[in-house]
Amino acid sequence: MSRLDAVIFDVDGTLVDSERDGHRVAFNAAFEAAELSDRWDIATYGRLLKITGGAKRLAFWFESTGRSPGEAAELAERLHKRKTQIMRRLVEDGQVQARAGAHQLIDEIEASGVPVHVATTGTRAWVEPLLEHAFGNRFHTVITGTEVPDLKPSPAAYLEVLRRTGxxxxxxxxxxxxxxxxxxxxxxxxRCVAAHNPYTRDDDLSGATLVAGGLDDPALVAWFHRRLRKRPDE
Ligand SMILES: [Mg+2]
Structure with a gap:
């Protein structure tokens, strides 16, 4: 069992339940603001989550509902900008909350002297206020989709955190x-510890060292507890 020197968190669906009550709501508000009749219910949005990145998700949706590729790309770009503004407002209004167990887990990691970082595909314009609002700026290195445009499953965001932290x-x-x-x-x-949520319960998470039902799952809490207590320099 090797020493733990850094914990790198994903944001969407991991630190916060942002997809269903944040992004989905913001996308629908952006459709409405653009006077489009498109709406994403909870199940539809769950299927669309297989496409990473809001602009790509929108472009896929517009093409699959009969718009030409050119029209889809133009609409996606415009709607994504508007959606990002709306998401930022939802975040600032405190509508996107930390997932159960998130604060306790970060408290324990910090108490053992291990820094916490973020590697996300999300846009900095809403990620930064979200982390500040829900967690109070506890993350040392925060890499977002704004600095690293190669979206997950590309390892680019993680590689950038590793490069910056050494x-x-x-x-x-x-x-x-x-x-x-x-x-x-x-x-x-x-290594990756997975804490699925209702949208990702059926995902193939077999590459993970541990698959848990949430950040407050006793198996996940115990996994960290064992490794954090076994730092050789203590
Ligand atoms: Mg996620």
Missing amino acids: CPPEHAVAVEDSANGVQAAVAAGL
Whole structure:
């Protein structure tokens, strides 16, 4: 069991239940603001989550509902900008909350002297206020889709965190909720602990070292507890 020097968290679906009550609501509000009749119910949005990145998800949707590729791309770009603004407002209004167990887990990691970082595909414009609002700026290195446009399952965001922190991958662990996220972490050479949510319960998370039902799952809490207590320098 190698030493743990860094914990790198995904944001969407991992630290916060942002998909169903944040992003989905913001996408629907953006459709409405653009006077489009498109709406994503909870089940539809669950299927669309297989496409990583909001702009790509929109473009796929517009093409699959009969718009030409050109029209789909133009609409996706415009709607995504509007959606990001709306998401930011939802975040600032406190509508996106930390997932159960998130604060306790981060408290324990910090108390053992291990820094916490973030590697997300989300846009910095809403990720930063979200982390500040829900967690109070506890993350040392925060890499978002704004700095690293290669979306998960690309390992790019994780590799950038490792590069900036100088932490070797074998001494870090990623915390993820989805198949794309687990793949990204594993491709970066990281161990990955997965905490699925209702949207990702059926994802293939088999690349993860541990698959748990949430951040407050006793198996996940125990996994961290054992490794955090076994730091050789204590
Ligand atoms: Mg996620």
